Amino acid sequence: MEVDNFGIIAGCIILSWIFIHRWNQRNKIGPKTWPVLGAMIEQLINYERMHDWLVEYLSKLRTVVVPMPFTTYTYIADPTNVEHILKNNFTNYPKGKVYHSYMEVLLGDGIFNVDGEAWRKQRKTASFEFASKNLRDFSTVVFRDYSLKLSSILSQAFYQNKQVDMQELFMRMTLDSICKVGFGAEIGTLSPDLPENHFAQAFDTANIIVTLRFIDPLWRLKKFLHVGSEALLEKSIKTIDDFTYSVIRKRKEEILQACKTHINDKIKHDILSRFIELGNEDDPDSKLTDKGLRDVVLNFVIAGRDTTATTLSWAIYMVMSHPEVAHRLYSELKALEEDRAKEEKVSLLPCDSKDAESFGRRVAQFAGLLNYDSLGRLYYLHAVVTETLRLYPAVPQDPKGVLEDDVLPDGTKVKAGGMVTYVPYSMGRMEYNWGPDAASFKPERWLKDGFFQNVSPFKFTAFQAGPRICLGKDSAYLQMKMALGILCRFFEFKLVPDHPVKYRMMTLLSMAHGLKVTVERRC
Secondary structure, three states, X not given: OHHHXXXXXXXXXXXXXXXXXXXXXXXXXXXXXXXXXXXXXHHHHOHHHXXXXXXXXXHHHOEEEEEOOXXXXXXXOOHHHHHHHHHHOHHHOOOHHHHHHHHHHHHOOOOOOOOHHHXXXXXXXXXXXXXXXXXXXXXXXXXXXXXXXXXXXXXXXXXXOOOEEHHHHHHHHHHHHHHHHHHOOOOOOOOOOOOOOHHXXXXXXXXXXXHHHHHOOOHHHHHHHOOHHHHHHHHHHHHHHHHHHHHHHHHHHHHHHHHHHOOHHHOOOOHHHHHHOOOEOOEHHHOOOHHHHHHHHHHHHHHHHHHHHHHHHHHHHXXXXXXXXXXXXXXXXHHHHHHHHHHHOOOOOOOOOOOHHHHHHHHHXXXXXXXHHHHOOOHHHHHHHHHHHHHOOOOOOEEEEOOOOEEOOOOOEXXXXXXXXXXXXXXXXXXXXXXXXXXXXXXXXXXXXXXXXXXXXXXXXXXXXXXXXXXXXXXXXXXXXXXXHHHHHHEEEEEOOOOOOOEOOOOOOOEOOOOEEEEEEOO
């Protein structure tokens, strides 16, 4: 009897505790919490729309504190707070052990997943390569070639009256491009027959699962037991590693053979090669292991493939959804074509949108007029890409660890061991950042007297800011403008009726169901 009474009393105390806890939150604007669980339940309920869930709170609060069972997330959207963590107090907000532990299985100790000396060393090498004019010129040619391959596939789709998934095609194009530019490897996923790409599929799966780890308190248990999502992750990582190590072995063999034969012009000075050659002969330990090179490869794949492809997908969607933008962009591209033809003193070829051969020649001629300098004159195109990134940033959230207790500029206290996440997706939609039309797609907001105008990188955070600002920003713009320039000059896109367009929860803002469209040629 006494045991029963004790149970009843204990149950009443617990229920009272929960009731009082919830009652005290009745006027709270932020996420509602539960004892022990924190806001985990609300986050799980809103997981598939988490970015928009945060928009709702950040539009009212600017800073949102979300307690979780093992840590506390602080989400920020005010540029002053963002500048504080990305620049002014940079050393206090590293990637951190928590982020590293979640992402290590995929990104290892690559540049996006490390801090301190390991990060500085990789960044120094990568920055040297990205500053190379040879790499820029080579990239321009590669980006043009693969954009033309994509245009040929779209041309065939028009001829055969077929629907295409632009996101899938962009993923193939950017994977081929980054492997060519970064590792000197021909992958061939954008071949006309569109072969299955097991590496890309496994990479997407792994990306989704490691993102889920941030709100799944049971992931370590599932990993230990080899069940559920963690079992699938393990299988995906094996596929990823098989591909990656094969690329590394091939490059090492090519470099070794070139050295043996003393034919230096056969040594490819791509990003992977530079990291392979990092070591000092007098210090064997300075050379990266195959595991270290694997991490370099995967970090640059996620940087050069997924981010660019998702942005291109959202850009096409925005252009087709805003006819006035499509018209103005087409007009700018036509004007550049005519100006460049005069400068090069060439006659534009006749173009027949119904004749595949004639059409292909005209597209190739236009592509030949595009280079780094001429693309730089397309200010409206640059504004279209940038406005897309403002509303649909490739990395919608970027969490940082907290080393020591700190106070953000707005007075929010953050505790050591927690996480502070700036949210580019929300920042682009905040009226206090961009005015009353913040939610509208308006490339014109980036132009003044016809010329492109930058804003603070702590306000437009698509490429991060401060010491970790994206090294590949110019390269990404180069590829996106090359692809969009060619495609928007010669094709019109129409969304397949009833095709749903929404994001998928992963580290990058990809489309959950792809981007199914039909295409029309135009001259």
